[in-house]
Amino acid sequence: MAILDIFRPSLRNYRGLLLLQCARLFGVPLVAAHIGLSSLGRSTALSSLARVVIYTASVPLFAAGRGLLDDWRQRRAARSMGAVLVPRVEGKWPGNIDVMLFILAEFETGYVLQSFKTLLDQYGVKTLNLRLLWSDLIITMDSGHIKYMLTDGFSSWIKGEQFIRAYESFLGGGIFNRDGHVWKEQRALARPFFARDRVRDFQIFERHATAMLAALRNAPLPPGAKSPLVRAVDMQDLVGRFTMDSAVEFLFGAELNTLGKPLPVAGKAQIGKKGSKSDDEFGSFVQAFEAAQLRAVERVNERWMWPLKELFGDHSRIATEAIDAFVQPIIEAAIAEDRERRDRDETLDMETATMLQYFVSVTSDKKMIRDQLISYMMAGRDTTGSLLTFTMYLLALHPHVFRTVQEEIRSACPVDSIPSFETIRSMPYLRAVLNESLRLFAPVPIDQRGTTAAGSVLPPTNPGDRPLYVPPHTDMYYLLLHLQRDPDTWGSTSLEFDPDRWINEEKLKPFLANPMIFLPFNAGPRICLGQQLAYNQASFFLVRLLQNVSSLELSPEFIPAGAEVPQNWKTQPGRVGLEQVWPKTAVIIYVKGGLWVRMRLNDEV
Ligand code: HEM
Known part of the structure; x- marks a missing residue:
């Protein structure tokens, strides 16, 4: 059937692809049946009904025949390589x-x-x-x-x-979405930007951590609160806003300020597409970004059938147009600014540049700049948000770990002081907490x-x-x-949250023996480019929050209807029986209905 590949449509032309698939699935057997019937000649007495049956049956018969042929080919190829086929599910x-x-x-x-x-x-x-x-x-x-x-x-x-x-x-052609030499060039292009820990990144974290603390302080008292210092929030929503605002500033140098908008209210929030539904969806850009991302995930899950669903219209068109309406003017402005910089004979300061300024300085291809920035936005925002959400969840479930990490934070970085890269490096327990969270709830x-x-x-x-x-x-x-989470490699405690695993020599042995059992950022040539940035950002957030909060507990009473943990989980073995929230995935792992927690503020935050 390779001959049909000559007509392979462009990457965006999914209707063309559908046509090609239909030609394979229906066209080839129908044409074969037609040739077969014609060769019998007019003399053969076949009723119209018999002909219809033959044409109809040709499609599944052809598919089954192709399956058998594939099977035979696979076994032959496996044998020739001294290998066997992967065990198959027999439904x-x-x-x-x-x-x-x-x-x-x-x-x-x-x-x-x-x-x-x-x-x-x-x-x-x-x-x-x-x-x-x-x-x-x-x-x-x-x-x-x-x-x-x-x-x-x-x-x-x-x-x-x-x-x-x-x-x-x-x-589009962003780094996430290309293979081969195109990907390689993009990776080489972006790597210098991630080469070191920049002071400016910490300034961005601080600006948005301050906004996060203000949002927390301004959140209404939860129903039944016994102290004016208690707050109940959807932590997943709060960190989502923090990572969104930080990412937009880091990438585009733009101000989104989703942390300044009203938070979902404890006891009133409804279930949204993933977490809790926000009254204010942060404006068209964020909404469009979420919608386009979600549709892409659905397409992957629908496999070869998704073009059929979108036969009469691209389901992500409205969203991608809204994304472009936000991004394009910012790119245009950056190009103009870069031209002025060159006219002044100034070099770009990599310590303070946004990613957009960097890309504009190395290429004039607007489409490529847009595609890269959207890829980085997707790569960096939800992943770090997910790490923080599940870290807070695990800290709420394990008060002794909460106290230990808080002591480390407060002795290395007293309340009101701002953490630097060096301070963060001096907190091994904090790093162990993050690693243990990444191990149990890999964001991807x-x-x-x-x-x-x-x-x-x-x-x-x-x-x-x-x-x-x-x-x-x-x-x-x-x-x-x-x-x-595999007990065969991590040992019998593999499902437990134990940050000591990353500090205690004995407990660290499984990882030292085989580092490939911990791959939250993947490995090899496509390993995550933002790993260090993610550790820095997540650490910064936790330091600033735990400096200002004295207690943390889960608030299942605020989980919106439809997102409660199923009753039958309690009796099940492993993590299923332990869970107090409902983890789900849409590429990135999240908590269904949001992570509702109660926190007590120190005093005046
Ligand atoms: C906790 C946070 C993060 C986790 C768990 C994470 C995880 C991952 C994983 C698993 C991949 C491999 C995806 C694949 O090839 O299929 C990846 C790739 C990537 N990540 Fe991250 N990531 C995080 C944060 C970030 C941040 C903050 C950035 C930058 C802003 C970033 C940028 C990238 C890029 C550019 C790639 C693609 C690399 C390539 O294809 O060559 N990531 N990440």
Whole structure:
């Protein structure tokens, strides 16, 4: 069928892609049936009904035949490489439709990514082919296989066309959405900007941390509060505003001030798309950004079917237009400013430049600048927000850890003093708390790669195992959430929140023996560029908050209707039974309905 690939449409032309897929699925069998029937000649007495049956049956028969041929090819290729096929799920219904329905239902009503763990456990493996709708889809929580994909086997594992097409209208050619030499050039271009810890980044954090503390102080007293110093807030919403405002200033040098807008009110908030619904959706840019991002995620989940849904219109068009309406004038202004700087013969000061100023100084391609900035916005905002949300959740669940980290913070950085890079470096327990939160609730709990046209062979990870053959153009989901909670590598306490794990020599042994069991920022050539920035920002936020707050507890009574933790979780083993909130994922892990907490302010913040 490679001949049809000659007509492969451009990345944005999803209707063209749909046409190509239809030609494959229906066109080829129908044409074959037509040729077959014509060759029988007019003399053969076939009723019209029989002809209709033959035409109709040709499509599933052709699909089944192609499946068998694929299977045979895969086994032959695996054998020739001394490998075996990845174990396959054997569902009850054709195409594993029952398995697909189970995954979809669990996605809505279950614990985050638990359906995948259930299937892996059921088959007693760490890498499994779900083989949904006759098409290979591999899931893995095997540290050896993930390591191979991200590092040694990097060249045969890419983001892949399916992922790129789904994100094209939102991210365009940004760093997240390209493979090969285009990605490589973008990475080389951006790296100098992340080379050191800049004083200006800390100034940005401080400005927005101050706004965060003011928002907290101005929040209304929660119903039934016994002291005027108590506040109840959706922490997920608060950190989301902090990271949004910081990101927009860091990237564009613009002021968004979502922290100045009204917060969701405890006891009155309703459930929103992810967390709690905000009365003020922060204006069209943030709203549009969320909408475009969400649609891209849905497209990835809908796999090859999403173009069908958007046959009569691009569902992210309105959102991307609103994003561009916000971003384009800022880019134009930056270009004009850069021209003036050059006229004055001044060099750009990398210590104080925004990312936009930096990009404008190295390229004049406006589309490329737009695409990069949107990618960085997506990369840096929700991820750090998620880290902070789950850190606060875990601190609320573990008061002794809250007290220990607060003591460290207050002795290294007394109330009202502003942390610097050096102060943050001098707080090993704070870093351990962040790492432990990243381990249990990886902000990117599931990620994706696909094989190139060459396919790949995953090396054996246990003595006696055989290498696993992965055919060309096969998607693989790697489950960082389960990798980082695996008792086989982390030991019997793997599900417990224990920051000492990162300090105590004995407890640190599993990680030192195999650092690939902790990959919240991935590894290899595509490792996160913003890792240090994220640690700095999250540490800064926690220092400023814990300087000013004396206690923290969960407030389940404020969880909006529809987001309560399911009753039947309490009796379940593992983290499911421990959880007091409902973690879910839409690329980034979040708390359904928001993280509602009560805090007591020191006195006057
Ligand atoms: C806790 C916070 C963060 C976490 C957990 C995180 C995690 C990740 C992960 C897992 C990837 C790999 C994605 C993939 O290749 O599929 C990634 C890539 C990336 N991250 Fe982060 N990230 C965080 C914060 C940031 C920040 C603050 C920035 C910058 C503003 C950033 C910039 C990037 C970029 C540019 C890439 C793409 C690198 C490439 O494709 O070469 N990240 N991050």
